[in-house]
Amino acid sequence: MKILVTGGLGYIGSHTVVELLQKDHEVIILDNLYNSSLDILARIHKITGKTPNFYQGNMGDEALVQRIFSENGKIDCCIHFAGLKVINESLENPLGYYSNNISCTLTLLKVLGKNNCRNFIFSSSASVYGDAAHVPVSEETPKGECSNPYAWSKSFTEQILYDLYQSDKTWNIVVLRYFNPVGAHASHLIGEIHQSAPPNLMPYITQVALGQREKLFIFGSDYPTRDGTGVRDFIHVVDLAKGHIAALGVFNTQNASPAYRIYNLGTGEGHSVLEIVQTFERVNSVKIPYALVERRPADIAVSFADVNKVYNELGWKSTLNLEDMCRDSYLFAKEYLESIK
Ligand code: NAD
Ligand code: UD1
Numbered sequence: 135m136k137i138l139v140t141g142g143l144g145y146i147g148s149h150t151v152v153e154l155l156q157k158d159h160e161v162i163i164l165d166n167l168y169n170s171s172l173d174i175l176a177r178i179h180k181i182t183g184k185t186p187n188f189y190q191g192n193m194g195d196e197a198l199v200q201r202i203f204s205e206n207g208k209i210d211c212c213i214h215f216a217g218l219k220v221i222n223e224s225l226e227n228p229l230g231y232y233s234n235n236i237s238c239t240l241t242l243l244k245v246l247g248k249n250n251c252r253n254f255i256f257s258s259s260a261s262v263y264g265d266a267a268h269v270p271v272s273e274e275t276p277k278g279e280c281s282n283p284y285a286w287s288k289s290f291t292e293q294i295l296y297d298l299y300q301s302d303k304t305w306n307i308v309v310l311r312y313f314n315p316v317g318a319h320a321s322h323l324i325g326e327i328h329q330s331a332p333p334n335l336m337p338y339i340t341q342v343a344l345g346q347r348e349k350l351f352i353f354g355s356d357y358p359t360r361d362g363t364g365v366r367d368f369i370h371v372v373d374l375a376k377g378h379i380a381a382l383g384v385f386n387t388q389n390a391s392p393a394y395r396i397y398n399l400g401t402g403e404g405h406s407v408l409e410i411v412q413t414f415e416r417v418n419s420v421k422i423p424y425a426l427v428e429r430r431p432a433d434i435a436v437s438f439a440d441v442n443k444v445y446n447e448l449g450w451k452s453t454l455n456l457e458d459m460c461r462d463s464y465l466f467a468k469e470y471l472e473s474i475k
Pocket of ligand 2: 221259260261281282285312313314315333334335336338350351352353354363364365366407430432433
């Protein structure tokens with residue numbers, strides 16, 4: 135397939151591009167380098183021996199997206215990763231987040247439709263469930279109240295995609311709700327890069343392990359969980375990337391008609407913050423000093439996915455475990471730091 139990947143130099147996008155190239159798909163990346171760099175393209179080449187066609191620019195630039203079609207001919211599908219993802223930033227700059235994540239996506243969709251590229255995979259988030267009443271969370275669970283503009287931008291975009299499909303049933307849309315992506319490619323050439331203090335758990339732990347931060351602050355030790363700390367469904371980014379390959383299958387099946395489909399991408403297992411810390415220490419032979427502090431506002435106690443639907447319909451399930459996630463997160467961060475010295 136010929137596939138347009140927006141945000142293809144970002145964390146999840148770059149891992150998916152590697153999987154796509156290794157499956158001999160033709161990849162065209164559109165990324166404005168807001169949260170990535172051209173160096174990632176060279177690293178993708180190092181892993182796969184291939185260099186995808188790359189356009190630097192904004193997915194909301196209609197003329198640029200049209201030019202991609204004019205220069206590349208028929209494109210079979212778009213995997214849409216491009217977006218801003220920092221929750222605190224979205225609270226400070228909601229208009230910027232809605233503009234980038236929603237308005238730019240509207241422009242992208244308009245050009246895709248005009249060029250008959252109506253197979254679309256969207257990066258959504260488990261945060262659209264809000265504080266779900268039951269775990270595991272299945273796709274049937276009603277969406278909930280989001281606690282920040284970032285999460286709302288995902289929830290709204292899902293609705294927009296649903297309305298688009300209802301208005302024109304030649305659109306074939308797959309919404310993937312990611313749980314908590316962590317880890318890095320086994321080559322340790324690509325992974326999650328943070329220039330400043332990372333908001334998420336695993337990158338913060340790796341920075342503590344590398345001596346960039348003194349200690350980890352564990353937000354909340356009085357949750358109704360097995361050890362009092364929050365529980366999440368951490369999923370290795372390579373498994374997540376492979377979930378996108380599985381999702382492409384719905385565009386290939388001769389008999390399946392276009393549809394609007396939603397799938398959870400998680401492992402189906404919850405792990406507590408303390409379990410992550412202990413596993414990280416054991417696997418990497420490092421010490422992670424930590425302090426138990428107040429809960430983080432708007433955090434939920436427990437979240438993990440029901441993964442039956444994605445397995446039954448797409449045949450996908452995660453294969454990598456918590457040890458793999460902790461090891462790859464650490465080794466990537468360590469090797470990346472050394473490579474940019
Ligand atoms: P990322 O920031 O590493 O990658 C996003 C990429 O999109 C970056 O390379 C950035 O430069 C690019 N980009 C942003 N706005 C753009 C625009 N207007 N035009 C062109 N390029 C643009 O993020 P990620 O972790 O790889 O996440 C990918 C997608 O998955 C995002 O939509 C994110 O919201 C979603 N998601 C991520 C997580 C997570 O924990 N990482 C969880 C759930 C959902
Ligand atoms: C957040 C986002 C979600 C996004 C996900 C993965 C919300 C409400 N949450 O979820 O949209 O998909 O990130 O990027 O929108 N923790 C600490 N110390 C830290 C950091 C985190 O104890 O320094 C704890 C948290 O309290 C939580 C767990 O670790 O219990 C996981 O936190 P985090 O990695 O930020 O992910 P989420 O809160 O699940």
